[in-house]
Amino acid sequence: MATRIKAFNSQHLTAICQVLADTNQGLSGAQIERLLHEIKVADSSPNITKWKRLFNALANAQNQHQVGNHLIMFINRAMDPVSYASDPESFTWRRNQLNIVLAFSGFHVREDGKVIYINKATTLDEARARAGKLKAALENRSVHEEVLNYCRAELLDENYFHAVFEATKGVAERIRLMSGLKSDGADLITKTFMGLHPILTLGPLNTESEKSEQRGFANLLIGLFGAVRNPLAHAPKTNWPMSEQDALDILTLVSLIHRKLDRTKKLVIEAP
Known part of the structure; x- marks a missing residue:
């Protein structure tokens, strides 16, 4: 890993995992298994609730390596736009929800699915702004x-x-x-x-x-x-x-x- 990313605290990691493994619009169990395998993180508790399963795996990786890189690697793969060619609505929902919680840690998911650094948000209003509320409103109006x-x-x-x-x-x-x-x-x-x-x-x-x-x-x-x-x-x-x-x-x-x-x-x- 070229750049060491500070480990995420438990509250932030929980919120992020709850978005990624949301019951209705999150990743499936099979997808979580595949993505964890791709980033070489052990799937330590595969038979529990999806978001807790993901949390445990990423928390264990953080504790072992003392970095937050594995979470960013997971998001980069989970948000690859190619995977959403037939389901763009899921990409939009996950990206918007991730950007709300990631803003508090100083990160943002771009339109190409890659995570970038931003200034940390300190309020929920700031976080929602970072998620691109204005842009979404303009797209709803079908602007040119x-x-x-x-x-x-x-x-x-x-x-x-x-x-x-x-x-x-x-x-x-x-x-x-x-x-x-x-x-x-x-x-x-x-x-x-x-x-x-x-x-x-x-x-x-x-x-x-x-x-x-x-x-x-x-x-x-x-x-x-x-x-x-x-x-x-x-x-x-x-x-x-x-x-x-x-x-x-x-x-x-x-x-x-x-x-x-x-x-x-x-x-x-x-x-x-």
């Missing part, structure tokens, strides 16, 4: 994948301020890539979507309704930058409180904008 692409790291820490900031910056960057322009803010939106010869259009612009939608979309983008992105760029986080509800609503709006950008067509190519 581009929203998550630009704020994945911030979502991990439940950092509403920076999550929103990165997502709104991502809108501008995507428009620059699609239009070929290098400007920003209102200037970028005006040149891309407004005027007689816009670079990107939502439709053929033959009818007044189509033209109205184009103008409205451009104004929506200008409003997003003026009301959200620009203030966040110039204000310290402490002076700009961002609630969970505000973050969800703004990021949902960003998702709508990305879906409309998916529809656009580049009709005119202009030099930057």
